[in-house]
Amino acid sequence: MFSAINNGFSRMVDHPDFGKLLLRLTFGILLLFHGEAKVQHGVGWIANMLVAKGFPGFIAYGAWIGEIVAPIMVITGLLTRPAAFVIAINLLVATLLVKTGAFWSRTEVGAWALETEALYFFGGVIIMLLGAGKYTLIRNPRLQ
Numbered sequence: 001m002f003s004a005i006n007n008g009f010s011r012m013v014d015h016p017d018f019g020k021l022l023l024r025l026t027f028g029i030l031l032l033f034h035g036e037a038k039v040q041h042g043v044g045w046i047a048n049m050l051v052a053k054g055f056p057g058f059i060a061y062g063a064w065i066g067e068i069v070a071p072i073m074v075i076t077g078l079l080t081r082p083a084a085f086v087i088a089i090n091l092l093v094a095t096l097l098v099k100t101g102a103f104w105s106r107t108e109v110g111a112w113a114l115e116t117e118a119l120y121f122f123g124g125v126i127i128m129l130l131g132a133g134k135y136t137l138i139r140n141p142r143l144q
Helices: 002-013 016-041 044-052 057-076 080-098 115-130
Strands: none
Touching: 016 057, 016 115, 044 057, 044 080, 057 080, 080 115
């Protein structure tokens, strides 16, 4: 009985390309909010942290690439895998820059302190591994 229910349910919800689209849209749109904040408030605070760690401050503008350009590319399906890789690297750098000491920390409700960062990082890695799927605005498969 459970096997029949499972098989019927599996047939009904077996839409991997639609799942890829939902993942791309959710991930890309939520990350765009972070990019919007960088546009509104600038990246000077990021540049200051980079300079304090011995890196050139202009690298801070990479946050715009990782939080605006790459998410738009992921949403539309344009060079999805490289764009998702850029997002994952952007999140890794941001985490190392801002929350290095929080790796073993937990929040007041017991969650891992780097939970959000991990979700964005692994979301980027997963999209990179899955690709765009068939529902994209870009029809040329070489540009997906």
